[in-house]
Amino acid sequence: MTTAPDVERLANLRAAKDLMDRSYAEALDLDAIAREAGYSRFHFIRAFRATYGQTPRDYLSARRVERARDLLRGANLTVTEICFLVGFSSHGSFSTRFKAEVGLSPSEYRAREVRRGGPPPIPGCFVLMWSTAQMRNREEAAPGGGP
Amino acid sequence: MITKYSHTPVWVLDQDSAKKFYTEKLGFEVRTDMSMDGLRWLTVGPKGQPDFELILANPGPPMVDDEAAKAIRGLVARGALGAGVMETEDCRKTHAELSKRGVQFLQEPADRPYGVEAVFRDDSGNWFSLTERKGR
Numbered sequence: 001m002t003t004a005p006d007v008e009r010l011a012n013l014r015a016a017k018d019l020m021d022r023s024y025a026e027a028l029d030l031d032a033i034a035r036e037a038g039y040s041r042f043h044f045i046r047a048f049r050a051t052y053g054q055t056p057r058d059y060l061s062a063r064r065v066e067r068a069r070d071l072l073r074g075a076n077l078t079v080t081e082i083c084f085l086v087g088f089s090s091h092g093s094f095s096t097r098f099k100a101e102v103g104l105s106p107s108e109y110r111a112r113e114v115r116r117g118g119p120p121p122i123p124g125c126f127v128l129m130w131s132t133a134q135m136r137n138r139e140e141a142a143p144g145g146g147p
Numbered sequence: 148m149i150t151k152y153s154h155t156p157v158w159v160l161d162q163d164s165a166k167k168f169y170t171e172k173l174g175f176e177v178r179t180d181m182s183m184d185g186l187r188w189l190t191v192g193p194k195g196q197p198d199f200e201l202i203l204a205n206p207g208p209p210m211v212d213d214e215a216a217k218a219i220r221g222l223v224a225r226g227a228l229g230a231g232v233m234e235t236e237d238c239r240k241t242h243a244e245l246s247k248r249g250v251q252f253l254q255e256p257a258d259r260p261y262g263v264e265a266v267f268r269d270d271s272g273n274w275f276s277l278t279e280r281k282g283r
Contacts, residue, residue: 007160010224014272017226021253051225074260124259125266125276129229 012037013051017059024063025087030056064088065101070127072110073119079106156202157230158223160271162189165203168270172248185209229274238263238279
């Protein structure tokens with residue numbers, strides 16, 4: 001059942017997700033995002049998870065890793081530069097999270113992509129909008145990561 | 148044989164609001180806006196592409212049944228649907244202008260192998276690419 005209040009609720013959650021998509025590189029305040037969406041922190045986490053299948057924190061991490069993959073594929077930057085550019089506060093947390101999501105370390109991933117011949121001929125908009133869902137589905141199928 | 152793709156639908160949550168958004172914010176023109184037997188047929192398009200029509204479709208009877216309509220409205224509201232790529236002669240300039248008009252962007256203009264690209268949503272939640280192609 002999708003009633004009018006459901007549509008409004010979904011739109012508010014979407015706005016919070018869009019904020020994370022726009023501002024992933026910044027240090028984000030979960031309380032402020034929850035307030036923007038009209039929730040307390042506790043209820044926001046539950047509502048977000050019920051709608052998108054991940055907690056806001058996991059979604060934000062996945063978005064940062066996805067953006068890091070994009071930069072590793074194509075940008076002339078070091079792994080450390082990319083780590084801080086996408087919003088991680090330490091190389092250690094970046095590498096751990098990256099490896100858990102992708103199954104390879106950032107350098108291994110970059111080396112593999114270079115061997116494969118560079119960025120795929122898929123428009124960036126589709127990579128942005130579809131890749132975090134794909135990563136989440138893969139995690140659910142094989143917890144602990146995959147290629 | 149098939150010569151063109153002339154129409155494509157995008158599901159919107161409110162046709163009046165969508166009409167305002169596509170004309171006032173994106174600068175499209177209305178191609179058709181008429182009602183018949185409970186169906187409002189509303190189409191818009193870019194001024195420079197007169198043979199293309201974007202159908203601003205309301206999920207509901209008679210186009211789809213109630214169950215489908217509820218599912219579609221949920222998908223649109225949660226931001227799961229996108230409806231394609233819009234071209235621009237200057238992505239950064241257009242991004243600045245559209246932002247001023249209140250269009251919500253998910254991604255600022257970024258350099259890509261094929262040009263410069265940004266991503267935005269319409270008033271219902273559909274996402275679109277805004278692409279300036281290299282060498283066009």
